[in-house]
Amino acid sequence: MNVQKExxxxxxxxxxxxxxxxxxxxxxxxxxxxxxxxAVRKQRRPRSWRHPNLDHRLGVRRMISEARLLIRTRKAGLSVPSVWDLDYEGGQLIIEHLQGQPLIDVLNDATTTQEKAKATLQRIGHAVRRLHREATTHGDLSSNNILIDGEHVHLIDFGLASIEYDVERFGIDLHVLDEILGASHPQWEGAIDWVIEGYLAAEEELGPAPALQGGSVPSAKEVHTRLEDIRTRVRYHG
Ligand SMILES: Nc1ncnc2c1ncn2[C@@H]1O[C@H](COP(=O)(O)OP(=O)(O)O)[C@@H](O)[C@H]1O
Ligand SMILES: [Mg+2]
Known part of the structure; x- marks a missing residue:
C-alpha cells in the first residue's frame, strides 16, 4: 500500500x-x-458498494460532523472525548481515550445491584438531557456508546449526532435507548423509567433550557410526552 497516496x-x-x-x-x-x-483513532473504512467519490464525500462529511459536534458539546461542558486531530482526507479522527465500562457490560454484570443500575441509568438520563439542551441529538444511544466511569457518564460515538430543534428528533433519540434497554437488557425492567427520571431531574436542576442561536429546544417534559407518543405509535403500527 502506498501510504502517501492513502x-x-x-x-x-x-x-x-x-x-x-x-x-x-x-x-x-x-x-x-x-x-x-x-487515545482512540477512528479510521474510516471505504465501502466498496458505493461509488468511490461519493463514498469519500459522505465519509468526509460524517467525520467532520462527528468532530464538530464533539468539540461543540465538550465546550458546553459535557463529558465527551476531546478531539485531538482530524485528517479528513485520510479519513481519520484522533480523540481522547476515556476510562469506563460500556453500559452494556454494567447491565449484563451479575454483580450489578439494583441501586447501582438505578443510579447509573438516572445519571445517563441527566447526561442525555444536558446533550439535548445543547440542541444536539446523539443518533445512536446504544449501550455500547455510553461509558460508565464510577459516578461519571461519558457519551461517545458522535458519528450520527446532529443539531436539532424538532421535538420528534429528541423523542426518537430516547426511543433508541428505550428499545435497546427493552431488547438487550430485559432483566432491568423499568430501566427507561430511571433514565426518564434523570432526564426530567436535569431540567429541574438546571432550569428551562436557554434559547440558542438556532431557536429553542423542546423542554424535557415535551420530549418525554413525545417519547410516550412514539411508543404508542410503534406498539400499534409496528
Ligand atoms: N473515546 C473513547 N474512549 C474509550 N473507548 C472508546 C472511545 N471511542 C470509542 N471507544 C470504544 O470503541 C468502540 C467503537 O467506537 P465508536 O466510536 O462507537 O465507533 P463505531 O461508529 O464503529 O460504533 C466503542 O464502542 C468503545 O468501546
Ligand atoms: Mg459505536
Missing part, C-alpha cells in the same frame, strides 16, 4: 496503535497513544 501523512505517526477496539462497517477503531496520552 493520505496518511507524517502526523499519522504521532499515533501508536496498541489494541483494536472495534471493526465496524463504517470505521476501524484502535486504542493507542497520541503524544504519550491514551
Amino acid at each position: 493520505g496518511l501523512g507524517e502526523r499519522d505517526m504521532a499515533f501508536t496503535p496498541t489494541q483494536r477496539l472495534h471493526l465496524g462497517a463504517e470505521a476501524e477503531v484502535w486504542k493507542g497513544e497520541w503524544f504519550g496520552k491514551p
Whole structure:
C-alpha cells in the first residue's frame, strides 16, 4: 500500500496503535497513544458498494460532523472525548481515550445491584438531557456508546449526532435507548423509567433550557410526552 497516496501523512505517526477496539462497517477503531496520552483513532473504512467519490464525500462529511459536534458539546461542558486531530482526507479522527465500562457490560454484570443500575441509568438520563439542551441529538444511544466511569457518564460515538430543534428528533433519540434497554437488557425492567427520571431531574436542576442561536429546544417534559407518543405509535403500527 502506498501510504502517501492513502493520505496518511507524517502526523499519522504521532499515533501508536496498541489494541483494536472495534471493526465496524463504517470505521476501524484502535486504542493507542497520541503524544504519550491514551487515545482512540477512528479510521474510516471505504465501502466498496458505493461509488468511490461519493463514498469519500459522505465519509468526509460524517467525520467532520462527528468532530464538530464533539468539540461543540465538550465546550458546553459535557463529558465527551476531546478531539485531538482530524485528517479528513485520510479519513481519520484522533480523540481522547476515556476510562469506563460500556453500559452494556454494567447491565449484563451479575454483580450489578439494583441501586447501582438505578443510579447509573438516572445519571445517563441527566447526561442525555444536558446533550439535548445543547440542541444536539446523539443518533445512536446504544449501550455500547455510553461509558460508565464510577459516578461519571461519558457519551461517545458522535458519528450520527446532529443539531436539532424538532421535538420528534429528541423523542426518537430516547426511543433508541428505550428499545435497546427493552431488547438487550430485559432483566432491568423499568430501566427507561430511571433514565426518564434523570432526564426530567436535569431540567429541574438546571432550569428551562436557554434559547440558542438556532431557536429553542423542546423542554424535557415535551420530549418525554413525545417519547410516550412514539411508543404508542410503534406498539400499534409496528
Ligand atoms: N473515546 C473513547 N474512549 C474509550 N473507548 C472508546 C472511545 N471511542 C470509542 N471507544 C470504544 O470503541 C468502540 C467503537 O467506537 P465508536 O466510536 O462507537 O465507533 P463505531 O461508529 O464503529 O460504533 C466503542 O464502542 C468503545 O468501546
Ligand atoms: Mg459505536
